[in-house]
Amino acid sequence: MFKNIFGSGFLVRTAHVILTWVITLILFLHDTDLRRQEETGKLVQPVLFVMLVLLSVLLYFAVSLMDPGFVLSNNDDSEAKLALGAGEEHQDMISQSTKSLWQRRCSHCLLQQPMRAKHCQICKHCVRRYDHHCPWIENCVGERNHRWFVLYLGAQLLALLWALFIACPCSQGLKMHIRTGATGS
Template sequence: MLCKNCRCGVNVCVRLTHIALCIAVPATLLWKNSGLKRAVVNGEDPLYGISYFFVLIVSLVMYYTACLMDPGYVALTHEKKRNGIQAVSNQQEDTSSSEDEVEDELLNADCEKPLDKGRKDRFCDFCEIQQPMRSKHCEDCKRCVRKYDHHCPWLETCVGERNHKFFLIFLFTMSVVIIWTFCITLKALESKVEWNEWFKVNLLLFLDILVLIFGGFSVLGLCGFHSYLMLNGLTTWESVSREKITYLKYLDDDYNPFDEGYIRNVYYFMCFLKVRRWETIYSQKAKIKTSNGVV
């Protein structure tokens, strides 16, 4: 386990590495005879250069916004602790668990108490709080996070209800930058007859292409995946661990109680600033589903 100072050092190193990569590749294009150099340095097309660096700066701003803002940590209050401890105490008096169930509860750091059909209250043993629906304890951040998506090693923080939109905007703008830069770099390659001479002249550009290819696959893939999650009202955690999540594992595999339709999903994901009461939405969907005779 890393100490707090070591973790801060890792955070700084990861984020400085991101800045270094975002600056190094365009700097190479400004030094070599590329379309970006002709547009910016030679002044052939200033608007082209301004547009490129505007998108790059927006991606950096979104990256650091997602990194530094509160992802949606659940407040640790004495009242919540007291209520959570009482809930566990009541459950222990009413129910008993098998050894496998106890092991599953410990691994997921929650205790289960039936509410509606298919819904469970979750109590975090680490934070000693009753978790809001869609929250999960992050072992790296040592906190429970609202609408937990995942802990991102490239951000060195969690992606949750408050910063998920900024993470997606970062992925989208960075995808644009990568594709744009890749096209500029390809056009900047110089033709040579001899392979050794070509490699010598284009070495830096060749390294740029490798960075863009490896980084591009990850960024473009994540951008597509998180766009899908936004449209369908899901999180990464809910998508990959549905069978382990207390409020989803008893529902039909193809039923998502948080899906409000593409337009509303996008609106609440991108434009809604407050945290939502997912318990209310879950209960409403459960009543509708029950009234239709599906459950």
């Protein structure tokens, strides 16, 4: 039972979410701009910050739990056509040269791999358009979740930079300088 829980990425996902929300809570509990704005009733920045953190966490779960594009069987080329939106009438128009796309057989799982597919040693599956196995999301990045992964990284980077700006004591002087409109001589 414990092997399934810890082997499935549960521990990594739990630690990520707890750490994210603990840091967000600390930013609201300590003397930061977010806390001061919340106390004075100016809720635009605090709400935007919490929404960005929530978006980051939701994208994290989407990317970490999403199928990255596993190659499931030797005949899933027709399944791939259906997934790409080709109906039965369009499948007849597609030439039978798709068999030439199958170049090699995986030496680990013995499935025929389409081009740009690679076997992930950690997940023990072949992944279409394999990019890498990310230990932070405990999942591969491939054909089906690559765009979501980049979107998650952007949201996470924005949230981290904003949190760093809020928490950094040197940013307080910069904020005062900007508010007073003081110009350097």
